[in-house]
Amino acid sequence: MSRIIYCDQAATSFPKPPAVIEAVTRALTEFSASPGRSAHRLSLAAARTVFEARESVAELLGVDDSSQIAWTLNVTQALNLALSGLVQEGDHVLTTSFEHNSVMRPLSWLARTRRVEVEVIPVPPGGQMDPAEFSRRLTGRTRLAVVNHASNVVGTICPLKEVKKALGGVPLLADAAQTTGAVPLDPIEEMADLLAFTGHKGLLGPTGTGGLWVRPGLALGPLVRGGTGSRSELEEQPEFMPDALEAGTPNTHGLAGLAAGVRYILDAGVETIRRHELQLTKIFLDGLTQIKGIKIYGPTDPNMRTAVVSLNLAGRSPSDLALTLDREFGILTRAGLHCAPRAHRTLDSFPKGTVRFSFGIFNTAEEIEAVLTALDLLSRRRT
Amino acid sequence: MPREVLVYIFSSIHQVLRAEKVLIRSGLPFDLIPVPKEVNPDCGMALEIELTEADDVMAALTRAGLVIEAVYRRRGRDFQLLPEPRPTS
Numbered sequence: 001m002s003r004i005i006y007c008d009q010a011a012t013s014f015p016k017p018p019a020v021i022e023a024v025t026r027a028l029t030e031f032s033a034s035p036g037r038s039a040h041r042l043s044l045a046a047a048r049t050v051f052e053a054r055e056s057v058a059e060l061l062g063v064d065d066s067s068q069i070a071w072t073l074n075v076t077q078a079l080n081l082a083l084s085g086l087v088q089e090g091d092h093v094l095t096t097s098f099e100h101n102s103v104m105r106p107l108s109w110l111a112r113t114r115r116v117e118v119e120v121i122p123v124p125p126g127g128q129m130d131p132a133e134f135s136r137r138l139t140g141r142t143r144l145a146v147v148n149h150a151s152n153v154v155g156t157i158c159p160l161k162e163v164k165k166a167l168g169g170v171p172l173l174a175d176a177a178q179t180t181g182a183v184p185l186d187p188i189e190e191m192a193d194l195l196a197f198t199g200h201k202g203l204l205g206p207t208g209t210g211g212l213w214v215r216p217g218l219a220l221g222p223l224v225r226g227g228t229g230s231r232s233e234l235e236e237q238p239e240f241m242p243d244a245l246e247a248g249t250p251n252t253h254g255l256a257g258l259a260a261g262v263r264y265i266l267d268a269g270v271e272t273i274r275r276h277e278l279q280l281t282k283i284f285l286d287g288l289t290q291i292k293g294i295k296i297y298g299p300t301d302p303n304m305r306t307a308v309v310s311l312n313l314a315g316r317s318p319s320d321l322a323l324t325l326d327r328e329f330g331i332l333t334r335a336g337l338h339c340a341p342r343a344h345r346t347l348d349s350f351p352k353g354t355v356r357f358s359f360g361i362f363n364t365a366e367e368i369e370a371v372l373t374a375l376d377l378l379s380r381r382r383t
Numbered sequence: 384m385p386r387e388v389l390v391y392i393f394s395s396i397h398q399v400l401r402a403e404k405v406l407i408r409s410g411l412p413f414d415l416i417p418v419p420k421e422v423n424p425d426c427g428m429a430l431e432i433e434l435t436e437a438d439d440v441m442a443a444l445t446r447a448g449l450v451i452e453a454v455y456r457r458r459g460r461d462f463q464l465l466p467e468p469r470p471t472s
Contacts, residue, residue, distance in 0.1 A: 036396035039417030044428065050401040067397050205405045229426040230395040240394050281465075 004330040008319075010152055010178060010308050010358030011198045011334055013340045019260040020204060027256035035144075035252050036229035039276060046252045052258060053259035054242070060181065060262050061188050061195065069210045070245035074141075075177040076102040078085035078196035078212040081245060082173045083110060084147065085220030086194075091143035092117045092136055094170075096158075096192065097346045098151045099222075101339045103175060107146075117141070123156075125347045126299055131162035138170060148175040150183065153343045153356065154298025155308030157183065160191040171218060177201060178306050181265045183274055183362075191217055202273075202360070204265065205258030205310045208251045214241065222247065240297065273361050277307035280368050284309055287372035293379045297347045297354055307363075310338075310347070313379060318355045321378070325355075329374040333357050385459035389437055390416070391430040391444075392453040394451050399428045405447040406430075411440050422455055431457075442468055 006014050027049060035050045050071075058066035072078040083106045087093055093110070095103060097120050110116040119137055134145055145167055150157045155178070164172045166295035174192035181202030185230075188195060192215075199209030214220065217339045222237055226247030231238045237242055265273065281302045288294045293314035299305050313321050322335035336353040337344050344350040357371065393399045399415070404414050414431040423429075432440050434456075444451060455462040 039426070039428050046416065047396050048400060051397060052395070055404075067395075067401075228395070230424055233424045237396070242397060243395050371461075 001240070002330055004332055005363075005370060007331060007357040007359060007363070007367075007371060009363070010155075010201065010306075011154050011361035013204050013245070013360050013362075015200065015362060016204055016206070016257070017261065019264055020206070020257045023260035024206060024253050024257040027253045032253070034143075034249055037227070038339075046124060049256045049259065050250055050251055053255040053262070056194045056259045056262040056266070057211065058375065060266060061197075062185060063188055063213060065216060067241045068216055069211050069213050070242045071209070071250050072196075072223075073251070074200070074210040075175065075196045076199035077322045078210050079103055079173070080200075081105050081108065081144070081176055081212055081223040082214075083144070084223055086171070086173075086246070087113045087114065087116055087143050088143065090116070092119065092139050092141040094119050094121060094137055094167075095147040095250050096121045096123050096129055096147050098123045098129075098153070098156065098158075098343045099146070099340065100152055100175065100177070100343075101341070102177075103148070104340075105148050112215075113214060119244055119341050120342070121249065125297070128156060128159060128299070128304065129163075131159060131166040133166075134163055135166040135168070140170065143171050144173055146175065148178065150178040150306045150308070150338075151298070151343060152308065153338050153340050153354070154347065155305030155358075157297050157304055157306060157382050160218055161186050164191060164193075169290040171215075178308065179272065181270065182260070182277060182306055184270045188213065189215060194220075199254065199258040199261065202265075204261030204361070206254040209254040209258040212245065214245070219243070221239055224248065229323060235267050243332075245273060268361065276361060277359055277363075278302060280305045280363055280365065281305065281309065284357065284359070284372065285364055290374070292374070293375050296374065297349060307359040308356060310349070310356045312349065312352075312354055313375065318353050321355050325371075325374060325376060329370075331371055331374055335355045387434055387456060387458045389432045389434060389465075390419060390422070390455040390457050390462070391440075391451055392418065392425075392455070393429070393434060393435070393451065394452055396427045398449060399430065401447070402430055402444055402449055405443055405449065406440065409439070409443040411436055413442060414439065419455075419462065421460065422453070422464075448466075 031045035035046035171193035199205035
Protein backbone atom coordinates (compact mmCIF):
# COMPACT_ATOMS: atom_id res chain seq x y z
CA MET A 1 0.00 0.00 0.00
CA SER A 2 1.33 3.43 -0.88
CA ARG A 3 1.84 5.88 1.96
CA ILE A 4 -1.28 7.39 3.42
CA ILE A 5 -1.80 10.18 5.90
CA TYR A 6 -4.95 9.36 7.79
CA CYS A 7 -6.74 12.55 8.86
CA ASP A 8 -10.18 11.08 9.49
CA GLN A 9 -9.78 10.19 13.16
CA ALA A 10 -13.08 11.87 14.09
CA ALA A 11 -14.86 9.24 11.98
CA THR A 12 -12.88 6.18 13.11
CA SER A 13 -9.40 6.05 14.57
CA PHE A 14 -6.67 4.38 12.55
CA PRO A 15 -4.31 2.63 12.97
CA LYS A 16 -5.22 0.61 16.04
CA PRO A 17 -2.59 -0.31 18.64
CA PRO A 18 -1.19 -3.84 18.08
CA ALA A 19 -2.59 -4.83 21.51
CA VAL A 20 -6.12 -4.20 20.20
CA ILE A 21 -5.57 -6.48 17.21
CA GLU A 22 -4.02 -9.14 19.45
CA ALA A 23 -6.92 -8.95 21.93
CA VAL A 24 -9.54 -9.39 19.19
CA THR A 25 -7.57 -12.26 17.63
CA ARG A 26 -7.17 -13.93 21.02
CA ALA A 27 -10.89 -13.62 21.75
CA LEU A 28 -11.76 -15.11 18.36
CA THR A 29 -9.29 -17.96 18.62
CA GLU A 30 -9.38 -18.83 22.31
CA PHE A 31 -12.86 -18.24 23.71
CA SER A 32 -15.53 -17.61 21.10
CA ALA A 33 -18.25 -18.54 23.57
CA SER A 34 -21.37 -16.85 24.89
CA PRO A 35 -20.63 -14.62 27.90
CA GLY A 36 -22.83 -14.97 31.00
CA ARG A 37 -25.03 -17.64 29.50
CA SER A 38 -23.47 -21.07 29.69
CA ALA A 39 -21.27 -21.74 32.70
CA HIS A 40 -18.34 -23.57 31.10
CA ARG A 41 -14.81 -22.27 31.10
CA LEU A 42 -14.97 -20.62 27.68
CA SER A 43 -18.22 -18.86 28.52
CA LEU A 44 -16.59 -17.69 31.73
CA ALA A 45 -13.55 -16.40 29.82
CA ALA A 46 -15.89 -14.48 27.52
CA ALA A 47 -17.84 -13.09 30.50
CA ARG A 48 -14.61 -11.97 32.16
CA THR A 49 -13.62 -10.23 28.93
CA VAL A 50 -16.88 -8.28 28.83
CA PHE A 51 -16.57 -7.51 32.54
CA GLU A 52 -12.98 -6.30 32.26
CA ALA A 53 -13.89 -4.10 29.29
CA ARG A 54 -16.64 -2.52 31.41
CA GLU A 55 -14.25 -2.03 34.31
CA SER A 56 -11.63 -0.40 32.08
CA VAL A 57 -14.12 2.06 30.58
CA ALA A 58 -15.36 2.81 34.11
CA GLU A 59 -11.78 3.56 35.15
CA LEU A 60 -11.32 5.89 32.18
CA LEU A 61 -14.58 7.72 32.90
CA GLY A 62 -13.87 7.83 36.63
CA VAL A 63 -16.98 5.78 37.42
CA ASP A 64 -17.08 3.70 40.64
CA ASP A 65 -19.78 1.26 39.59
CA SER A 66 -19.15 -0.17 36.12
CA SER A 67 -22.59 -1.83 36.08
CA GLN A 68 -23.97 1.64 35.27
CA ILE A 69 -22.36 1.32 31.82
CA ALA A 70 -24.53 -0.47 29.24
CA TRP A 71 -22.96 -1.69 26.01
CA THR A 72 -24.29 -0.57 22.66
CA LEU A 73 -23.08 -0.96 19.09
CA ASN A 74 -21.91 2.65 18.87
CA VAL A 75 -22.63 6.12 20.20
CA THR A 76 -25.68 6.50 17.94
CA GLN A 77 -27.34 3.52 19.55
CA ALA A 78 -26.37 4.83 23.00
CA LEU A 79 -27.99 8.20 22.22
CA ASN A 80 -31.10 6.50 20.86
CA LEU A 81 -31.27 4.35 23.99
CA ALA A 82 -31.05 7.39 26.27
CA LEU A 83 -33.52 9.51 24.30
CA SER A 84 -36.04 6.77 23.67
CA GLY A 85 -35.73 5.42 27.21
CA LEU A 86 -36.15 8.71 29.01
CA VAL A 87 -38.31 11.07 26.96
CA GLN A 88 -42.05 10.63 27.30
CA GLU A 89 -45.15 11.91 25.51
CA GLY A 90 -45.43 15.70 25.64
CA ASP A 91 -41.99 16.31 27.20
CA HIS A 92 -39.80 19.31 26.39
CA VAL A 93 -36.19 18.65 25.33
CA LEU A 94 -33.36 21.15 24.91
CA THR A 95 -30.54 20.73 22.43
CA THR A 96 -28.23 22.90 20.30
CA SER A 97 -27.71 23.77 16.66
CA PHE A 98 -24.36 21.94 16.71
CA GLU A 99 -25.69 18.43 17.11
CA HIS A 100 -25.10 15.39 14.93
CA ASN A 101 -27.95 13.56 13.22
CA SER A 102 -27.49 10.82 15.82
CA VAL A 103 -29.25 13.29 18.13
CA MET A 104 -31.37 15.31 15.68
CA ARG A 105 -32.98 12.32 13.94
CA PRO A 106 -34.14 10.54 17.11
CA LEU A 107 -35.38 13.91 18.41
CA SER A 108 -37.33 14.50 15.20
CA TRP A 109 -38.82 11.04 15.59
CA LEU A 110 -39.78 11.79 19.20
CA ALA A 111 -41.35 15.08 18.12
CA ARG A 112 -43.42 13.25 15.51
CA THR A 113 -44.40 10.14 17.46
CA ARG A 114 -44.52 11.34 21.09
CA ARG A 115 -45.41 14.99 20.51
CA VAL A 116 -42.14 16.01 22.17
CA GLU A 117 -41.26 19.70 21.95
CA VAL A 118 -37.65 19.96 20.79
CA GLU A 119 -36.07 23.37 21.37
CA VAL A 120 -32.82 23.99 19.51
CA ILE A 121 -30.50 26.59 21.06
CA PRO A 122 -28.48 28.45 18.42
CA VAL A 123 -24.72 28.24 18.92
CA PRO A 124 -22.46 31.08 17.66
CA PRO A 125 -20.51 29.80 14.62
CA GLY A 126 -17.09 30.63 15.98
CA GLY A 127 -17.41 29.97 19.63
CA GLN A 128 -19.04 28.32 22.54
CA MET A 129 -22.63 28.56 23.61
CA ASP A 130 -23.64 30.47 26.69
CA PRO A 131 -24.74 27.89 29.30
CA ALA A 132 -27.27 30.41 30.65
CA GLU A 133 -29.21 29.82 27.41
CA PHE A 134 -30.26 26.49 28.91
CA SER A 135 -31.57 27.86 32.21
CA ARG A 136 -33.50 30.57 30.35
CA ARG A 137 -35.40 27.95 28.38
CA LEU A 138 -36.31 25.53 31.17
CA THR A 139 -40.01 24.80 31.58
CA GLY A 140 -41.90 22.54 33.95
CA ARG A 141 -42.00 19.97 31.14
CA THR A 142 -38.26 19.95 30.37
CA ARG A 143 -37.30 16.32 30.68
CA LEU A 144 -33.78 16.37 29.26
CA ALA A 145 -31.06 18.39 27.59
CA VAL A 146 -28.75 16.76 25.05
CA VAL A 147 -25.50 18.29 23.82
CA ASN A 148 -22.27 17.05 22.33
CA HIS A 149 -19.13 17.35 24.40
CA ALA A 150 -17.36 18.44 21.23
CA SER A 151 -18.65 19.20 17.77
CA ASN A 152 -17.82 16.58 15.16
CA VAL A 153 -17.65 19.33 12.52
CA VAL A 154 -15.40 21.98 14.07
CA GLY A 155 -14.31 20.40 17.35
CA THR A 156 -15.73 23.10 19.64
CA ILE A 157 -15.63 21.80 23.21
CA CYS A 158 -18.79 22.40 25.20
CA PRO A 159 -18.52 23.47 28.87
CA LEU A 160 -20.62 20.56 30.09
CA LYS A 161 -20.11 21.35 33.77
CA GLU A 162 -21.57 24.83 33.34
CA VAL A 163 -24.43 23.51 31.21
CA LYS A 164 -25.25 20.94 33.85
CA LYS A 165 -25.26 23.62 36.55
CA ALA A 166 -27.52 25.79 34.41
CA LEU A 167 -29.99 22.92 34.07
CA GLY A 168 -30.60 22.57 37.79
CA GLY A 169 -32.03 19.12 38.28
CA VAL A 170 -32.95 18.45 34.66
CA PRO A 171 -30.87 15.52 33.37
CA LEU A 172 -28.12 16.21 30.83
CA LEU A 173 -27.26 13.66 28.15
CA ALA A 174 -23.71 14.20 26.87
CA ASP A 175 -22.74 12.97 23.41
CA ALA A 176 -19.07 12.21 24.06
CA ALA A 177 -18.39 10.64 20.64
CA GLN A 178 -15.53 13.03 19.92
CA THR A 179 -13.99 13.36 23.38
CA THR A 180 -13.75 10.01 25.18
CA GLY A 181 -10.08 9.13 25.32
CA ALA A 182 -9.08 12.46 23.76
CA VAL A 183 -10.11 15.12 26.27
CA PRO A 184 -9.60 14.85 30.05
CA LEU A 185 -12.92 14.63 31.85
CA ASP A 186 -14.15 16.41 34.95
CA PRO A 187 -15.78 14.17 37.57
CA ILE A 188 -18.48 12.55 35.50
CA GLU A 189 -21.39 13.31 37.82
CA GLU A 190 -20.56 17.03 37.52
CA MET A 191 -20.59 16.78 33.71
CA ALA A 192 -23.64 14.74 32.86
CA ASP A 193 -26.40 12.43 34.01
CA LEU A 194 -25.97 10.19 30.97
CA LEU A 195 -22.89 9.95 28.77
CA ALA A 196 -22.90 8.24 25.40
CA PHE A 197 -19.58 7.08 23.97
CA THR A 198 -18.22 5.02 21.12
CA GLY A 199 -15.37 2.54 21.12
CA HIS A 200 -13.92 3.01 17.65
CA LYS A 201 -12.79 6.65 17.77
CA GLY A 202 -10.70 8.00 20.65
CA LEU A 203 -10.89 4.73 22.58
CA LEU A 204 -8.99 3.02 19.73
CA GLY A 205 -11.21 -0.07 19.72
CA PRO A 206 -13.01 -1.87 16.89
CA THR A 207 -16.25 -0.66 15.35
CA GLY A 208 -19.38 -2.19 16.83
CA THR A 209 -18.48 -1.10 20.37
CA GLY A 210 -19.86 1.74 22.46
CA GLY A 211 -22.02 2.39 25.45
CA LEU A 212 -24.06 4.57 27.72
CA TRP A 213 -23.17 5.53 31.27
CA VAL A 214 -26.24 6.24 33.40
CA ARG A 215 -26.05 8.08 36.71
CA PRO A 216 -27.04 5.73 39.56
CA GLY A 217 -30.66 6.27 40.48
CA LEU A 218 -31.72 7.44 37.02
CA ALA A 219 -34.03 4.80 35.54
CA LEU A 220 -34.71 4.52 31.83
CA GLY A 221 -36.33 1.94 29.62
CA PRO A 222 -34.39 -0.33 27.24
CA LEU A 223 -34.14 0.01 23.48
CA VAL A 224 -34.14 -3.76 22.99
CA ARG A 225 -35.44 -6.53 25.20
CA GLY A 226 -34.37 -10.14 25.34
CA GLY A 227 -32.04 -12.66 26.89
CA THR A 228 -29.56 -11.51 29.50
CA GLY A 229 -28.55 -14.77 31.17
CA SER A 230 -30.16 -13.44 34.35
CA ARG A 231 -33.72 -13.84 35.73
CA SER A 232 -34.24 -16.46 33.06
CA GLU A 233 -37.49 -17.58 34.65
CA LEU A 234 -39.12 -14.21 33.87
CA GLU A 235 -40.50 -12.92 30.59
CA GLU A 236 -39.86 -9.32 31.62
CA GLN A 237 -36.54 -7.49 31.29
CA PRO A 238 -34.63 -7.33 34.62
CA GLU A 239 -34.53 -3.88 36.24
CA PHE A 240 -30.93 -3.97 37.47
CA MET A 241 -27.99 -2.59 35.54
CA PRO A 242 -26.44 -3.40 33.17
CA ASP A 243 -28.94 -6.15 32.24
CA ALA A 244 -31.84 -3.67 32.26
CA LEU A 245 -30.46 -2.00 29.10
CA GLU A 246 -28.75 -4.93 27.37
CA ALA A 247 -30.19 -7.94 25.61
CA GLY A 248 -28.75 -10.59 23.35
CA THR A 249 -25.18 -11.77 22.97
CA PRO A 250 -22.82 -8.80 23.13
CA ASN A 251 -19.89 -8.09 20.79
CA THR A 252 -17.41 -9.98 22.95
CA HIS A 253 -14.64 -9.92 20.35
CA GLY A 254 -15.02 -6.21 19.82
CA LEU A 255 -15.15 -5.55 23.55
CA ALA A 256 -11.91 -7.51 24.00
CA GLY A 257 -10.34 -5.06 21.56
CA LEU A 258 -12.00 -2.09 23.24
CA ALA A 259 -10.58 -3.10 26.63
CA ALA A 260 -7.10 -3.22 25.07
CA GLY A 261 -7.64 0.19 23.47
CA VAL A 262 -8.76 1.72 26.74
CA ARG A 263 -5.79 0.13 28.54
CA TYR A 264 -3.51 1.71 25.93
CA ILE A 265 -5.06 5.12 26.62
CA LEU A 266 -4.88 4.70 30.40
CA ASP A 267 -1.19 3.83 30.07
CA ALA A 268 -0.48 6.75 27.72
CA GLY A 269 -2.61 9.16 29.78
CA VAL A 270 -5.47 11.25 28.39
CA GLU A 271 -3.62 14.46 29.36
CA THR A 272 -0.64 13.39 27.24
CA ILE A 273 -2.88 12.47 24.31
CA ARG A 274 -4.67 15.81 24.57
CA ARG A 275 -1.35 17.71 24.61
CA HIS A 276 -0.17 15.83 21.50
CA GLU A 277 -3.39 16.40 19.57
CA LEU A 278 -3.52 20.04 20.60
CA GLN A 279 0.05 20.52 19.37
CA LEU A 280 -0.85 19.01 15.98
CA THR A 281 -3.94 21.21 15.77
CA LYS A 282 -1.90 24.33 16.53
CA ILE A 283 0.67 23.47 13.83
CA PHE A 284 -2.14 22.89 11.36
CA LEU A 285 -4.10 26.06 12.20
CA ASP A 286 -0.93 28.19 12.13
CA GLY A 287 0.09 26.72 8.78
CA LEU A 288 -3.36 27.23 7.27
CA THR A 289 -3.22 30.96 7.89
CA GLN A 290 -0.26 31.10 5.46
CA ILE A 291 -2.22 29.47 2.63
CA LYS A 292 -4.21 31.69 0.31
CA GLY A 293 -7.89 30.92 -0.16
CA ILE A 294 -8.36 28.79 2.96
CA LYS A 295 -11.43 29.44 5.08
CA ILE A 296 -11.30 27.88 8.54
CA TYR A 297 -14.52 27.21 10.44
CA GLY A 298 -15.04 27.12 14.19
CA PRO A 299 -13.16 28.61 17.12
CA THR A 300 -9.89 30.42 16.47
CA ASP A 301 -8.45 29.38 19.85
CA PRO A 302 -7.14 25.81 19.44
CA ASN A 303 -7.62 25.21 23.17
CA MET A 304 -11.36 25.44 22.59
CA ARG A 305 -11.41 22.54 20.15
CA THR A 306 -10.56 18.91 19.76
CA ALA A 307 -8.13 17.94 16.99
CA VAL A 308 -10.83 18.62 14.38
CA VAL A 309 -10.49 21.35 11.74
CA SER A 310 -13.06 22.03 9.04
CA LEU A 311 -12.06 24.17 6.08
CA ASN A 312 -12.76 25.09 2.50
CA LEU A 313 -10.36 26.08 -0.27
CA ALA A 314 -11.52 28.81 -2.66
CA GLY A 315 -12.35 27.51 -6.10
CA ARG A 316 -12.78 23.88 -5.08
CA SER A 317 -15.79 22.03 -3.77
CA PRO A 318 -15.22 20.04 -0.57
CA SER A 319 -15.69 16.73 -2.39
CA ASP A 320 -13.23 17.70 -5.13
CA LEU A 321 -10.63 18.81 -2.62
CA ALA A 322 -10.99 15.62 -0.55
CA LEU A 323 -10.76 13.46 -3.68
CA THR A 324 -7.65 15.26 -4.92
CA LEU A 325 -6.00 14.98 -1.52
CA ASP A 326 -6.72 11.25 -1.49
CA ARG A 327 -5.77 10.44 -5.10
CA GLU A 328 -2.69 12.64 -5.44
CA PHE A 329 -1.33 12.87 -1.92
CA GLY A 330 -2.72 9.89 0.00
CA ILE A 331 -4.27 12.33 2.50
CA LEU A 332 -7.55 10.93 3.80
CA THR A 333 -10.16 13.40 5.02
CA ARG A 334 -13.91 13.64 5.09
CA ALA A 335 -15.88 16.03 2.91
CA GLY A 336 -19.50 17.11 3.11
CA LEU A 337 -21.94 17.64 5.92
CA HIS A 338 -20.53 15.12 8.40
CA CYS A 339 -24.06 13.97 9.28
CA ALA A 340 -24.60 17.34 10.96
CA PRO A 341 -26.62 19.50 8.54
CA ARG A 342 -27.79 21.91 11.22
CA ALA A 343 -24.22 22.53 12.38
CA HIS A 344 -23.28 23.39 8.80
CA ARG A 345 -26.26 25.75 8.53
CA THR A 346 -24.97 27.42 11.71
CA LEU A 347 -21.50 27.69 10.17
CA ASP A 348 -22.96 28.92 6.86
CA SER A 349 -21.37 25.98 5.04
CA PHE A 350 -24.63 24.25 4.08
CA PRO A 351 -25.28 22.44 1.72
CA LYS A 352 -21.82 21.72 0.31
CA GLY A 353 -20.18 21.38 3.69
CA THR A 354 -16.47 21.43 4.39
CA VAL A 355 -13.40 19.24 4.28
CA ARG A 356 -12.74 17.97 7.77
CA PHE A 357 -9.24 17.10 8.97
CA SER A 358 -9.12 15.24 12.26
CA PHE A 359 -5.97 14.07 14.02
CA GLY A 360 -5.26 11.46 16.64
CA ILE A 361 -2.70 9.92 18.89
CA PHE A 362 -0.75 8.30 16.02
CA ASN A 363 -0.58 11.33 13.72
CA THR A 364 2.75 13.15 13.67
CA ALA A 365 3.92 16.74 13.18
CA GLU A 366 5.64 15.61 9.96
CA GLU A 367 2.30 14.40 8.62
CA ILE A 368 0.67 17.73 9.42
CA GLU A 369 3.47 19.54 7.58
CA ALA A 370 2.94 17.25 4.57
CA VAL A 371 -0.79 18.05 4.60
CA LEU A 372 -0.02 21.79 4.73
CA THR A 373 2.41 21.43 1.81
CA ALA A 374 -0.25 19.64 -0.23
CA LEU A 375 -2.88 22.28 0.55
CA ASP A 376 -0.45 25.05 -0.31
CA LEU A 377 0.34 23.40 -3.64
CA LEU A 378 -3.36 23.00 -4.43
CA SER A 379 -4.08 26.61 -3.49
CA ARG A 380 -1.61 27.72 -6.18
CA ARG A 381 -2.92 25.35 -8.84
CA ARG A 382 -5.46 26.66 -11.31
CA THR A 383 -8.56 24.49 -11.42
CA MET B 384 -20.79 -37.65 54.42
CA PRO B 385 -20.72 -34.74 51.89
CA ARG B 386 -18.96 -31.57 53.05
CA GLU B 387 -20.92 -28.42 53.79
CA VAL B 388 -20.34 -25.21 51.81
CA LEU B 389 -22.11 -21.91 51.26
CA VAL B 390 -23.44 -20.94 47.82
CA TYR B 391 -23.80 -17.22 47.09
CA ILE B 392 -26.28 -16.19 44.42
CA PHE B 393 -26.07 -12.78 42.68
CA SER B 394 -28.43 -10.98 40.34
CA SER B 395 -26.17 -11.16 37.28
CA ILE B 396 -22.86 -12.37 35.93
CA HIS B 397 -21.58 -8.80 36.31
CA GLN B 398 -22.09 -8.96 40.08
CA VAL B 399 -20.54 -12.44 40.26
CA LEU B 400 -17.41 -11.21 38.47
CA ARG B 401 -17.27 -8.12 40.66
CA ALA B 402 -17.40 -10.43 43.69
CA GLU B 403 -14.66 -12.57 42.15
CA LYS B 404 -12.47 -9.47 41.72
CA VAL B 405 -13.08 -8.39 45.32
CA LEU B 406 -12.25 -11.83 46.73
CA ILE B 407 -9.08 -12.19 44.64
CA ARG B 408 -7.91 -8.79 45.86
CA SER B 409 -8.75 -9.76 49.44
CA GLY B 410 -6.88 -13.06 49.11
CA LEU B 411 -9.97 -15.04 50.10
CA PRO B 412 -10.56 -18.54 48.67
CA PHE B 413 -13.68 -19.30 46.64
CA ASP B 414 -14.87 -21.36 43.71
CA LEU B 415 -16.96 -20.22 40.76
CA ILE B 416 -19.67 -22.76 39.96
CA PRO B 417 -22.70 -22.84 37.65
CA VAL B 418 -25.80 -21.63 39.50
CA PRO B 419 -27.27 -24.84 41.02
CA LYS B 420 -30.55 -25.42 39.23
CA GLU B 421 -32.01 -26.78 42.51
CA VAL B 422 -32.21 -23.21 43.81
CA ASN B 423 -32.19 -20.87 40.82
CA PRO B 424 -33.03 -21.23 37.12
CA ASP B 425 -30.48 -18.62 35.97
CA CYS B 426 -27.95 -19.45 33.27
CA GLY B 427 -25.05 -17.89 35.15
CA MET B 428 -22.50 -18.52 37.85
CA ALA B 429 -22.47 -18.57 41.65
CA LEU B 430 -19.77 -18.43 44.31
CA GLU B 431 -19.01 -21.43 46.51
CA ILE B 432 -17.39 -20.57 49.83
CA GLU B 433 -16.05 -22.73 52.64
CA LEU B 434 -17.98 -22.31 55.90
CA THR B 435 -14.80 -21.23 57.68
CA GLU B 436 -14.39 -18.28 55.28
CA ALA B 437 -17.99 -17.10 55.41
CA ASP B 438 -17.57 -14.14 57.77
CA ASP B 439 -14.51 -12.73 55.98
CA VAL B 440 -16.12 -13.20 52.56
CA MET B 441 -19.36 -11.53 53.60
CA ALA B 442 -17.47 -8.64 55.14
CA ALA B 443 -15.35 -8.12 52.01
CA LEU B 444 -18.34 -8.29 49.67
CA THR B 445 -20.41 -5.94 51.81
CA ARG B 446 -17.55 -3.44 52.04
CA ALA B 447 -17.43 -3.44 48.23
CA GLY B 448 -21.15 -2.62 48.09
CA LEU B 449 -22.15 -5.91 46.50
CA VAL B 450 -25.74 -7.00 46.88
CA ILE B 451 -26.07 -10.72 47.44
CA GLU B 452 -29.40 -12.13 46.36
CA ALA B 453 -29.33 -15.26 48.49
CA VAL B 454 -27.01 -17.53 50.42
CA TYR B 455 -27.62 -21.28 50.64
CA ARG B 456 -25.99 -23.80 52.92
CA ARG B 457 -25.30 -26.80 50.74
CA ARG B 458 -24.69 -30.38 51.75
CA GLY B 459 -24.52 -32.62 48.70
CA ARG B 460 -27.81 -32.04 46.89
CA ASP B 461 -29.55 -30.46 49.86
CA PHE B 462 -29.83 -26.68 49.90
CA GLN B 463 -30.98 -24.64 52.87
CA LEU B 464 -31.75 -20.95 52.30
CA LEU B 465 -30.16 -18.84 55.00
CA PRO B 466 -32.57 -16.21 56.28
CA GLU B 467 -30.34 -13.13 56.04
CA PRO B 468 -27.61 -12.95 53.39
CA ARG B 469 -25.98 -9.91 55.00
CA PRO B 470 -23.76 -9.87 58.08
CA THR B 471 -25.46 -8.79 61.27
CA SER B 472 -22.67 -6.40 62.26
